[in-house]
Amino acid sequence: MDTIFALxxxxxxxxxxxxxxxxxxxxxxxxxxxxxxxxxxxxxxxNLVDLDxxxxxxxxxxxxxxxxxxxxxxxxxxxxxxxxxxxSAVLRVLGQGVxxxxxxxxxxxxxxxxxxxxLSQVEGLGDLIEAETEAQRQQxxxxxxxxxxxxxxxxxxxxxxxxxxxxxxxxxxxEDVPVDVTPEVLSLLGSIKTDVSDELVGFIAAERIRTGFxxxxxxxxxAGKSTLLNALAKRxxxxxxxxxxxxxDVIEVRMDLNxxxxxxxxxxxxxxxxxxxxxxxxxxxIDRGKSADLRIFLVEPTDVLSISPCKDDVVIAPKAxxxxxxxxxxxxxxxxxxxxxxxxxxxxxxxxxxxxGLASHARHRDAMQNSLAKLEEAxxxxxxxxxxxxxxxxxxxxxxxxxxxxVGRVGVENLLDEIFASFCLGK
Numbered sequence: 154m155d156t157i158f159a160l161x162x163x164x165x166x167x168x169x170x171x172x173x174x175x176x177x178x179x180x181x182x183x184x185x186x187x188x189x190x191x192x193x194x195x196x197x198x199x200n201l202v203d204l205d206x207x208x209x210x211x212x213x214x215x216x217x218x219x220x221x222x223x224x225x226x227x228x229x230x231x232x233x234x235x236x237x238x239x240x241s242a243v244l245r246v247l248g249q250g251v252x253x254x255x256x257x258x259x260x261x262x263x264x265x266x267x268x269x270x271x272l273s274q275v276e277g278l279g280d281l282i283e284a285e286t287e288a289q290r291q292q293x294x295x296x297x298x299x300x301x302x303x304x305x306x307x308x309x310x311x312x313x314x315x316x317x318x319x320x321x322x323x324x325x326x327x328e329d330v331p332v333d334v335t336p337e338v339l340s341l342l343g344s345i346k347t348d349v350s351d352e353l354v355g356f357i358a359a360e361r362i363r364t365g366f367x368x369x370x371x372x373x374x375x376a377g378k379s380t381l382l383n384a385l386a387k388r389x390x391x392x393x394x395x396x397x398x399x400x401x402d403v404i405e406v407r408m409d410l411n412x413x414x415x416x417x418x419x420x421x422x423x424x425x426x427x428x429x430x431x432x433x434x435x436x437x438x439i440d441r442g443k444s445a446d447l448r449i450f451l452v453e454p455t456d457v458l459s460i461s462p463c464k465d466d467v468v469i470a471p472k473a474x475x476x477x478x479x480x481x482x483x484x485x486x487x488x489x490x491x492x493x494x495x496x497x498x499x500x501x502x503x504x505x506x507x508x509x510g511l512a513s514h515a516r517h518r519d520a521m522q523n524s525l526a527k528l529e530e531a532x533x534x535x536x537x538x539x540x541x542x543x544x545x546x547x548x549x550x551x552x553x554x555x556x557x558x559x560v561g562r563v564g565v566e567n568l569l570d571e572i573f574a575s576f577c578l579g580k
Contacts, residue, residue, distance in 0.1 A: 154226075154263075156182060157255035158247045160240060161580065167235030172243055174229040175222070175260055178251045183216060183229030186246055190229065193218040201233065203246045210239045224260050225267025261580055265561060272561030273301040276514060280363055282580065287412035288362050288506065292513065301511040302560050304352075308345050309556050315341040316549040319535070319542050338535055342549075346528045349521050355510025356518050361446060363513040365407065365414035366502050369442045371460060372451035374422025377471040381451060381485035382406060382419040385495065403441050411499040413506070418445060423458045435459075447501055449494070454480060465501050469494065517559060524555035 156176030162169070174182050183190050186209075191197035193216055201209045212233035222228040233239055248254065261278060264270045270278070277296020284290040295301070318334040370378045386406040404419040420438030439460055442448055448466040452458065462468050473482035473489040483490035512518060527548045534545035 156252040157259055158182065158244070158252045159255035159260070160244065161230075161260075162235070166237055170233055170235040170240050172231040172233065172240070172247070173255075173260060174231075174247070174252060175224045175226050175255075175263065176252065177227065179227040179229050180216060182247060182250050182252050183214065183231070185250055186243070187212070187214050187231070190214060190216045192216070194221070201231065201243055201246075203242070204249060209242045209246065210234055210236075220267060220269070223269065224263040225269045226263060258580060271299070271302040273305070273517075273559055274299055275561075277301070278580075280513070285407075286409045286414045289414055292359065292362050292509070295511060296513075301517075304348075304511065305556050305559050308348060309553055311341045311345055312549055312553045312556070315531075316546055316553070319546040319549065322539060323542050323546065335535060339532065342528055342532050342535070346525065346532070349525045349528070352510040352512055353518065353521055353525065355508050356512050356521075358506050358509035359511065359513040360515075360518075362414070362506055362509055365416050366447065366505070367416050367418060367441070367445040368447045368449065368498060368502075369418040369420055369438075369445035370449045370451060371420060371438070371442050371458065372422065372471065373456055373458065376422065376451045377485050378422070378451055379404070379419050379485075381449075381471075381483065381491075382417055384485035384488060384491050385417055403437050410495065410502070413499065413502050415498075415502070418442075423460065446505065447498065449498070451483075465505075467494070467497055467501070512559075520555050520558050524552045527552035527555065 154176060156174065156178040158172060158174040161171040161173040180190060186201050186203075187199035188202070189199070191214060196213055196215045199212060199214045201212050203209055210233045212231045215230045215232070217223075217228040217230075219226040219228070231243065233243060244254075261270070261275055265272065265275050274297055277293050277298075281290065281293035281297055284293050315338045318338050322334055370382055372378050382404065386408055403421075406417045406419075408415055408417060418441055420442060421434035423435055423438060442460050448460075448462065450458070450462050450466060450468040451471045452468065453470055469490070470476065470480045470482035471484075472486075473484040474487040475484075476482050481490075483494050485491065512521060531545045531548035531552065534541040534548060
């Protein structure tokens with residue numbers, strides 16, 4: 154396998170930059186540029202030199218012996234000054250040796266291939282790199298730490314036990330088996346079926362934490378929806394005007410709302426119109442409003458719209474700064490009621506995240522659904538009697554393979570390029 158190297162920190166000027174080297178010749182590459190390496194898992198200050206012995210920089214050097222490293226291979230890390238010129242010079246010297254520049258995600262891919270991580274941990278690492286909010290960080294970290302893989306391994310072990318019990322009965326079909334294995338098999342299958350079902354129930358909330366919640370602001374024209382969006386986003390994201398019908402398309406603003414990722418949607422005012430563009434804007438507003446995770450209805454008590462609030466939606470009156478009645482209201486212009494509205498939105502979304510599972514990618518859901526379907530079929534065949542045990546055993550084996558796909562044991566080669574394509578160089 155090639156020896157690879159890459160800048161592991163962000164491009165551009167910085168206080169410190171880290172260059173990572175991994176592979177069978179990593180120690181040789183490191184020693185060539187810094188004369189000598191410190192003992193494994195220790196660090197030392199070294200001068201980095203080019204092929205002619207000219208000093209490039211002074212760096213902190215760490216070395217790791219495989220398999221006790223991130224990639225499972227010999228690894229050297231160079232912690233140098235983050236000058237663009239210094240980094241370029243060091244990478245140029247490394248390129249003159251036996252190594253080559255790493256491809257995006259290649260270090261992590263080697264960690265997967267060397268059993269330092271399973272595929273769910275790899276996805277968690279990708280999510281951790283992309284995390285923008287505290288909830289996303291916590292969720293991704295659980296994946297990186299192997300919580301999902303550990304859960305799947307428990308399911309897999311129970312299914313292997315159930316399959317083994319069934320196989321014993323099949324192998325000794327012509328003899329008297331002293332113990333009826335059916336109760337234990339059904340207990341094992343039923344337990345896993347419940348666990349997988351619970352994980353699927355928590356999938357939607359987990360996916361929303363990873364990708365973000367959508368919160369749509371709904372109301373009639375000139376209700377102050379765009380002004381409220383700007384107040385919530387704390388910037389001029391949408392054009393505001395006293396003229397009704399200013400907003401024609403859906404305006405999206407991504408934000409961190411008390412640790413949760415939220416995309417606010419400013420929609421066109423809902424009313425009948427003869428303007429083709431406005432009609433299309435209203436149609437889009439209705440579609441996005443219906444699909445949103447939460448809707449803020451900015452309406453007067455007497456307003457009747459073409460879309461109605463659901464149970465958890467927030468209904469509030471506009472223009473609190475000009476009202477004289479006791480109706481609960483908010484003003485994006487002055488900020489009156491905005492903190493209370495943010496608190497209410499946060500509480501509703503927090504409730505929606507309760508019970509969030511570990512699975513947060515579509516392929517997780519699909520694999521678990523396939524496994525669950527096979528478990529249900531296996532239970533039916535076990536209940537049908539010993540004449541159907543061979544079919545039940547096959548259904549259990551397929552269920553096991555579906556779970557193994559989640560951690561990369563089988564059938565994921567076609568997914569790897571897509572997964573690692575989103576990783577940055579040096580990771």
